[in-house]
Amino acid sequence: MKRIFILGAIFTLALNWSCGNKKTTEPPVVKPPVVSKPPEAFAGFLTVLTNDASRKIEIYDPTIENWNAAEAKKWSWAPTTALGFVTADINTFGGGTDFKLRKVPVWNNAEYAALTDNGFAAIIEYPSGKRKWSKRLSGNLHSAELLPNGNIAIAASDGGWVRLYASSQGPDQEYYAEYPLISAHAVLWDPKTNVLWVTGQHAITKAHIITALAVGGTDAVPELTEIDSWRTTIPSAWGHEVSAYYGNDNLLWVTSNGGEYVYNKTTKTFSPAPTAGLTFVKGIANQPSGQIVLTRPDYNKNPRPAMNCGLNDWSTSTVDFYSANGQLDGSRVVNGACFYKVKLLNSSYQ
Template structure:
């Protein structure tokens, strides 16, 4: 995998492309206050991409011991029985994103989209059966299922956002492409009827959050920027964009340098209540307001005794915070390498 080499602003894009998974050497302290008791957390189930098991895994936050069999409610990896090719199975390394969506066009059934570094898939949920999939290079970091059944993808090394016409068949290869350096996130927003994305404007190397309109038809999509939404990120190398459940005017946004709440109306960022942690790879909130996030063990000081044994961009720990930012506690899975976390909620907002 790639290594971060901090050798100057002149190669900023190269720095990001190696940093987008590996965390670097900068470390910040994690939560230091121990909760008085191990707590059950009422809320929706949580999906984790696990580099160690090479699976998407879903856990119940009500279960306090995530190493117990009861805690893990669902797991997925591509298999021939689920309709995937040998090349797709070989390419899957545990996932970089996972989202569940209820699809009106498909009788209100639920489906999930998955990205991995070199593979993407649309599956039935919870069956796991293949609906569409493809081996795609470029270091995929995020996936989204659009209301018309097409899949949006972000590729950080290939510098693009694409929308594939997955609604047109399991092997359809038609796509629209928008150039965006170090593209890292895609999130559909029905409020603006557009796709939020993070990346870098290659013409000026500005790190941005912006939105794309998906035009054309389902069979032949088109992508154009909604330039009225473009803003410069408060720190470099945008990473996660996720829904702020309970307030459709807000988004969670993370970068290598911090974590923020974005106001769509004012187009301004405010610091997240969770102490502005760096290198947060996945972040979201339960409908109750509770915040959940995953941050690489390598960026915690000290590094936890139980930590990801494979790489420096994942963690064995999921942290829970109150809506006000007070740390409540953690769930730790021995040997796990969690990269991204998602609330298992089939609504966009």
């Protein structure tokens, strides 16, 4: 469950942690980019949203302008007993904090999704939604990733850890490797370098970092070890999302409370995202065309949208679409929705 030059007042606010259970005092003032063209049908992958209001994960079609129309919503999911989950799972699930679709070679190259909610993690078949593995967990889970071998990596912000569960070994497997990481928020598998990219805080310096974890051991008994040489300090505090920069596997999208960035793996440097100036971005991705799709809380928008999430201060009723050069193409609004994170229904890791 999603970044550089910011005015002093904005930067101070950005240091306040708003990760799903913290509140800021005042929303930062951000001047929105100039609208480049009126709303239109946006081509590309379907968009996946975690919705706290409906308590479901929902998939919408960006080619349809009115997302309140029935034909706009293509799929939705929540745990049910018919899908193999128990009542406690159903009661725990609140709409999700992350969702990643992957093709898993060891499972006949079929598509599965790794997902998290604050106290729940699962692997499900897609599109059937049937349970492959799941577990209720404390720690405020923010992100999940499904590795090619069928094991699931999970980041827990309050728990202060990244775990790799041996889910490849069975639907109720509980064995895991753990790497301690304060404020762990994101986890993304990189098939190019064979590492897990994660965000969090350094245990000693408390610096807000992106770093990489090597996966060792076996499928049944995995191990996690940080590769210190990959560790880099994020330009602003409270690192949040890490996602694939589709079209260039040397780059990553990285967001924090204070900004949004493009990270270069080779140089280990950050540059401002095309939409630079936005704060508290919870989810970000790019379509094959280069168009950027993102979510940021209504609470942190000024002015606050007329249609907004009234349930909490970390979600939004609006999904924004920006051109590759950072101009606002348009938005999609779902009345009453509280979207936390956006993903693309793209099974490619990078």
